[in-house]
Amino acid sequence: MNPKPPAIPFWRDERILKWLWQAGFVLLVVGGFAFLINNMLVGLQKQGMTLGISFMSGIASFDIGEMLIPYDRSASYWRAFQVGLLNTLFVSVVGIFFSTILGIVLGVARLSSNWLVNRLSAFYLELFRNLSLLVFLIFWYLGVFLKLPRVKEAVVLWDSFYFTNRGIGMPWGLPTSTWDAYRWILGLGLLAAWGLGYFLRKRNPLTSGLALFLWGLLAFLAVAVAGWFLLPVAPLAWDLPIVKGLNLNGGKILSPEFMALTSGLVLYTAAFIGETVRAGILSVSKGQFEAARALGFNDWMTLRLIVFPQALRVIIPPLTSQYLNLTKNSSLAIAIGFADVFYVSNTIINQSGRAVEVIVMVMLTYLSLSLLTSAFMNWYNQKTRLVER
Amino acid sequence: MTNTRSRPVEARPDPLTWLRQNLFNNWWNSLLTVFSLWLVYALGGGISVWAFTEANWRVIPVNLRLFLVGQYPLTEIWRIWFLVALLALLTGSALAIWAASYRRIAVGFALTPLLLALLPFSLANRLWLASLTLLGLLGWFMARNANLSMRRLVMWGGVLWVPVSVLIMSGLGDENPFLPSVGTNLWGGLLLTMLLTIVGIAISFPLGVLLALGRRSDLPIIRWASVAYIELIRGVPLITLLFMAQLMLPLFLPANVSIDRVLRAQVGIILFSAAYLAENVRGGLQAIPKGQFEASYALGLSGVQTTLLIILPQALRIAIPVLVGQFIGLLKDTSLVAIVGLFDLLGIAKTVLAQPEFLGLQREVYAFISVFYWLLSYGMSYISQRLESALGLGQR
DSSP states (O other): OOOOOOOOOGGGOHHHHHHHHHHHHHHHHHHHHHHHHHHHHHHHHHTTOOOOSGGGGSBOOOOOSOOSSOOOTTSBHHHHHHHHHHHHHHHHHHHHHHHHHHHHHHHHHHTOSSHHHHHHHHHHHHHHHTSOHHHHHHIIIIIIITTSOOGGGOEEETTTEEEETTEEEEOEEEEOTTHHHHHHHHHHHHHHHHHHHHHHHHHOTTOOHHHHHHHHHHHHHHHHHHHHHHSSSOSEEEEOOEEETTEEESSEEEOHHHHHHHHHHHHHHHHHHHHHHHHHHHHSOHHHHHHHHHTTOOHHHIIIIIIHHHHHHHHHHHHHHHHHHHHHHGGGGGGTTOOOHHHHHHHHHHHHOOHHHHHHHHHHHHHHHHHHHHHHHHHHHHHHSOOOO | OOOOOOOOOOOOOOHHHHHHHHTOSSHHHHHHHHHHHHHIIIIIHHHHHIIIIIOOTTHHHHTHHHHHHBTOOGGGHHHHHHHHHHHHHHHHHHHHHHSTTOHHHHHHHHHHHHHHTTSSOOHHHHHHHHHHHHHHHHHHHHTTTOOHHHHHHHHHHHHHHHHHHHHHHHOSOTTOSSSOOOOGGGBOHHHHHHHHHHHHHHHHHHHHHHHHHHHTOSOHHHHHHHHHHHHHHHTSOHHHHHHHHHHTHHHHSOTTOOOOHHHHHHHHHHHHHHHHHHHHHHHHHHTSOHHHHHHHHHTTOOHHHIIIIIIHHHHHHHHHHHHHHHHHHHHHHGGGGGTTTOOBTTTHHHHHHTSGGGTTOHHHHHHHHHHHHHHHHHHHHHHHHHHHHHHTTTTO
C-alpha cells in the first residue's frame, strides 16, 4: 500500500491561497472605502450637513442661457439639471451627425486619386488630431466666434443669415393658425411613406434599403408639399432675423457658445472619424475594387455598394468610441459657458454647496449615456456583422 | 549571388503631364481641384493676412517666461535649468545606447534646443539652450560604447529623474538655505504641463498594467473589481474626475490632512489615464498566443515569473503604438486642469490676457498655445512612428 501523500499545508495550497488573496483584496478595498467615506461623513457632520438629494427640489434661482424646455429662475434644481441634460444630448446628437458626414468625406478624400484633395485631407487630419481639444475650443470661441462683427456691423448673407458676436441668426418658421392641422398632414405623409415601402417590399423583397428610403422620402415630401399648398394659410410663416437695437431678433439665433462648442467638437472629432474611415476602407481587399471594376461599376457605385458595406464592419467599433468621446468631450462646454449638464451641475454645486451628491449624479448621467450609446452601437454592429454560413 | 539587376527606372512625367494625371484626369477631379484651390486660397489667404499684418505678436515674447515656467520665482529658475540639463545629458546617453542607429531622431533631439533658441529669448538663455545641445552630445559620446553598468546607470537615472525633479522643484523646506520651498501655486506654464504629463505617465502606466492583468486574472473578485473600475472611469469625462478630485478629495481625507491643488489634479489625471492604459495593455495581452503561457509553465516558471518575464515584455511591445497614442492624449488632456484653476500652459493664458497692455489678444495667445501643444504631440507621434518602424512593429 502506498503511504498517504503528505497533506499540503494550507499556506501553500493554490485553491485556498486564491481565496485568501481575494479576501485580502476585498478587505483592503472595503476598508479603504469605509475609511474615506467615514472621513467624509464626519466632515459633513461638522458642517451640519447630511447626504441626500432632497435639496434638488429647491429653487434654482440662476439663469440658463439656452434651453429646449421651459425654464426660469423659479424652477427647481431638478428642472435646471434636465435643461442641462437636454442641451448635452442636443449638442451630442448634432455633433455626431455632422462629424460623421465630415469624417466620411475626409476619410474618402484621404484616399482620393486627386493629389491636391488627398494632401489637403492629410493636412487636416494631422492638424486636428494633434490639437488639444480644450485649447482649440477656447481659441475657437474667444478668437473666432466672439470676434465676429458687432450686431450693428453684422455680416449678412442673402438678407437672411446674420453673423455677429451675439450669435448667428437664420430664418426660421413661425407656426401660423393652420400649423396644428399641418402636423396631421405630416403624420399622414409618414404613413404614406411607410405604406409605399411596405408595398415595394411586398412586390420585390430584394429592394435595397436605400431605394426604400428614397421612395419613402419622396412620398413623404409629396404629401408635405401638397398639404402646404392645399391649406388656406401656409402653416409656417418665414421669420427673418432682424437687427433691433444692440441685439438680433426674430428667426432662429444660435448662440456663439453653442456654435463654438458644436462646430469645434465636429471639426475635432471628424479628424478621428476620418482616420477610422480611411483605415476601414483600406481594410477592404484590393480584389474587391478590381472585381467591382471588372463588373462595370463606376467609382461611386464601387464605393457605395461594394466597399462601404464591407468597410462598415471594421469602422463601427472605433466609430462608437469616437461618438462616446464626442459626448464626453461636450462637457468641455464649461470652459466656454455653454449650459450643458456639467456646466449646470457646477452652478448647482456653487449654489447649494452639495458637491458630493451632484458630482455623483453627473457621473452617473455620463455613465448611463455612455452605456446607452454603446448598447445601441453594439446592436447596430450585430446587424451589419458578416453573416457566415 | 550578386544582385546585378538594377531597379526599373521610374518614369518621371514632366510637370504638365503630372498635373493632368493627378489633378485634372476627369471632369469630377478637375472640379475638385478647382474647389480645393479656392479653399486653400480663401482660408490660407485669410489666415496669413491676419498672421502677418493684423496680429500683434508682441504679447508672446514679452510673456515668454510666463508661458514657459509660470510664476516660478526668478531667483530659483536655475533649478529648472539644472533639471533640464540633467535631462539633456540623460537623453543623449539614452539615445546613444538604445537608438544609436536612428540618426534622424538623435539629430532631431539635438536640434530641438537650438530651434527653441530661435524663440525671442535673452542672449544668456540662448547660450543656455545651446549648451543643452552640447550636454546632449556629451551624453552621447560618454555612452557610445557603454558597458552594462553604464546602461544601468542611465536607466536608473531616467527613472529617478522624475521624483528628483519634483523634489528639487518644490524645495526642501522654508528654512533651507540652498533649496527653499517653492509652493506649487507658483508652478505654471509649460513646466506644469510637462510635469503633469511626465508624472502622470510614470504613475498611471504601472497602474494600468496592474489593472489590465487584474482584468485578465482568473480570480473572479479581482477581475470584476478591475472591470468595474475601468468601465466606470471610461464612461465619464476627465473633467468630472478633476472636479471630483478638487472638491471631494479634501472631503474624503481626515480633517488634518490637506492636499495640494496640483496634487489633486494629478490624482484625477492618473486615475483617468490608468483605465485607458489598462485597455491598451489588455489589447497587447490578448495578442499573446496561449502557447506562450503553456511553454513557460512547462519550463517550470511560476505564474508571476511567466507574467513578468514572458508575457508582459511581448504584450507591451505589441501595445507600444497605442500606448504612445494614449500618452499623447494624456499630454493634450492636461490642459483641462486650467478649468479647475491651475496655471498650466493653457491656464496661464488668462493671466497674460488680463494684462491691460494685451487686452483682447485672445487669437494670438491661444493660437500660440495651440501651436505649442500641436508641436509637442506631433513630435511625440513622429518619434514613435520612427521607433515603431525601426523596431519592426506590425511587420512580424
